[in-house]
Amino acid sequence: MEKEEHLICLGIESTADNLGVGIVSSDGRILANEVEVHVPKTGGIHPREAAQHHSAEFGRVLEKALKAAKIRSKDIDLISFSQGPGLGPCLRTGATAARALAVYLNIPLVGVNHCIAHVEIGRLMSSAKDPLTLYVSGGNTLITAYESGRYRIFGETLDIAVGNCLDTFAREAGLPYPGGPAVETIAAKGNQLLPLPYIVKGMDLSFSGLLTAAILKLNEGQCRLEDLCFSLQEVAFAMLGEVTERALAHTKKHELLLTGGVAANKRLRSVIQLIAEEHGAASKFVPQKFATDNGAMIAWTGILAYVSGLRTDVETSYIDSHWRMDEVEVPWRSSN
Amino acid sequence: MEKLELIAKGAEADIWRDIDWNGKDVLIKRRVRKLYRHEDLDNQLRSYRTIHEALIMHRAKRAGVPTPVVYQVIPEEAVIVMEHINGEKIRDVINFVENEKRKEIFRIIGVQTGRLHKAGIIHGDLTTSNMIKEKTLIFFIDFGLAELSSEDEKRGVDLHLMRRMLISTHYMLEEELFKAFEDGYRSILGGDAEAVFKKMKEIEKRGRYVEREDTMDGDA
Numbered sequence: 001m002e003k004e005e006h007l008i009c010l011g012i013e014s015t016a017d018n019l020g021v022g023i024v025s026s027d028g029r030i031l032a033n034e035v036e037v038h039v040p041k042t043g044g045i046h047p048r049e050a051a052q053h054h055s056a057e058f059g060r061v062l063e064k065a066l067k068a069a070k071i072r073s074k075d076i077d078l079i080s081f082s083q084g085p086g087l088g089p090c091l092r093t094g095a096t097a098a099r100a101l102a103v104y105l106n107i108p109l110v111g112v113n114h115c116i117a118h119v120e121i122g123r124l125m126s127s128a129k130d131p132l133t134l135y136v137s138g139g140n141t142l143i144t145a146y147e148s149g150r151y152r153i154f155g156e157t158l159d160i161a162v163g164n165c166l167d168t169f170a171r172e173a174g175l176p177y178p179g180g181p182a183v184e185t186i187a188a189k190g191n192q193l194l195p196l197p198y199i200v201k202g203m204d205l206s207f208s209g210l211l212t213a214a215i216l217k218l219n220e221g222q223c224r225l226e227d228l229c230f231s232l233q234e235v236a237f238a239m240l241g242e243v244t245e246r247a248l249a250h251t252k253k254h255e256l257l258l259t260g261g262v263a264a265n266k267r268l269r270s271v272i273q274l275i276a277e278e279h280g281a282a283s284k285f286v287p288q289k290f291a292t293d294n295g296a297m298i299a300w301t302g303i304l305a306y307v308s309g310l311r312t313d314v315e316t317s318y319i320d321s322h323w324r325m326d327e328v329e330v331p332w333r334s335s336n
Numbered sequence: 337m338e339k340l341e342l343i344a345k346g347a348e349a350d351i352w353r354d355i356d357w358n359g360k361d362v363l364i365k366r367r368v369r370k371l372y373r374h375e376d377l378d379n380q381l382r383s384y385r386t387i388h389e390a391l392i393m394h395r396a397k398r399a400g401v402p403t404p405v406v407y408q409v410i411p412e413e414a415v416i417v418m419e420h421i422n423g424e425k426i427r428d429v430i431n432f433v434e435n436e437k438r439k440e441i442f443r444i445i446g447v448q449t450g451r452l453h454k455a456g457i458i459h460g461d462l463t464t465s466n467m468i469k470e471k472t473l474i475f476f477i478d479f480g481l482a483e484l485s486s487e488d489e490k491r492g493v494d495l496h497l498m499r500r501m502l503i504s505t506h507y508m509l510e511e512e513l514f515k516a517f518e519d520g521y522r523s524i525l526g527g528d529a530e531a532v533f534k535k536m537k538e539i540e541k542r543g544r545y546v547e548r549e550d551t552m553d554g555d556a
Contacts, residue, residue: 151498165524202461203500241373
């Protein structure tokens with residue numbers, strides 16, 4: 001088929017607070033990557049409000065993406081969307097838009113696993129071939145690598161994501177949005193390590209107790225916020241570092257990729273870099289607009305899946321808010 | 337130091353072998369300084385884990401689980417001197433033994449895990465890399481992340497780790513091996529085992545979306 005030689009895929013990302021529309025060609029060029037963030041007025045993400053934001057903004061973001069890519073809708077060969085995991089109402093909004101576009105344009109639809117998309121765009125952007133990946137965001141904290149047909153999970157959080165821990169703490173401390181970067185800025189002025197629970201269970205992590213302990217210390221008011229932010233980061237990142245290092249030793253991969261929203265944190269980057277050096281692996285980082293939730297990663301993974309023969313029928317294109325990445329066959333990886 | 341041989345450089349510790357440590361063939365496990373973590377945190381973790389590991393190894397042996405003999409502990413250097421077990425890691429042998437034998441090994445692993453749990457010990461890193469077969473015995477090693485607890489939640493995490501490592505490393509055999517493991521585990525914990533299996537499944541499902549689930553409205 002002549003057309004398969006050069007495909008253009010439009011990908012829709014809407015797992016949480018980011019609405020993304022990306023347009024990517026099969027040679028790995030990013031033609032567009034438009035993202036709109038829903039910022040809650042108070043508290044954390046409310047799934048329904050975020051979904052309403054996505055549905056209200058979708059038309060505009062789509063138009064911006066087409067304009068940026070300098071293409072028309074008839075140039076699109078394929079629609080992909082984030083099918084899970086994520087917040088149900090948000091996922092459904094993106095899925096509905098994807099189905100409508102695929103039917104209207106009469107082109108194939110491919111549902112993509114959000115976590116796998118993070119790894120795939122990370123590989124594309126950092127030119128990592130077969131990395132061990134630490135993916136850290138507000139909703140996910142996991143260590144994964146490809147082995148025999150699938151992305152296996154070598155470690156993950158047993159409760160909340162590390163980004164959620166940092167964001168929630170920031171909110172409790174009255175720090176401005178976005179919370180993670182605010183904690184990082186303040187932590188840079190801290191230097192005293194306060195005792196906080198360090199919870200690693202085998203290869204898995206737990207951040208909820210750490211969060212509770214940090215909030216208790218905050219409310220006691222006996223320590224400097226700078227030292228508390230510093231300690232929170234030191235403990236959380238040491239936990240991530242420990243499990244990542246052990247997974248690296250276990251899998252013997254030669255590349256260590258850091259991605260997700262928390263990958264912007266400089267202290268965490270230095271942790272990853274030190275671990276990679278220690279094990280003779282190359283540390284790989286992703287430009288931040290491709291490390292946070294975005295449409296381009298969904299579009300690119302859609303192409304990879306489509307080229308290996310995967311399709312999603314509109315009739316059965318339900319979202320799965322708990323879809324684990326290790327349930328997904330990734331045939332495009334078997335050849336390399 | 338010249339008579340020492342570095343036999344393993346693990347993620348957490350270096351393991352040296354000394355075939356003549358006061359006349360004994362020993363392993364010297366030294367938890368190494370991790371440059372990526374804060375020095376105070378690093379020292380606390382290493383010294384605490386060293387003492388703890390030695391205590392729990394001893395306790396496990398009392399519960400009927402083979403563990404290496406501990407000869408000496410030096411907390412401030414994060415060093416344990418222990419008996420060298422001359423065997424092979426289960427991880428390395430499991431794919432090369434016949435099916436019935438393999439199931440028997442996992443039944444025994446289940447029995448021994450049951451004994452640990454019954455004695456109030458959570459291993460904390462129950463993987464096939466941390467089990468060594470020597471003659472008729474299967475030694476459990478690396479109690480560095482072990483803790484004392486009898487909670488179903490913690491027991492469930494232990495089993496979850498075991499099962500997850502089976503899926504990621506021995507995925508073709510996962511189902512039947514875990515079945516054999518369950519049989520052995522049940523034979524020790526009896527009625528208490530079911531609650532742990534239930535907890536394990538719950539932990540599996542829990543995965544990553546606990547916080548999100550709480551705020552999710554009417555999801556499929």
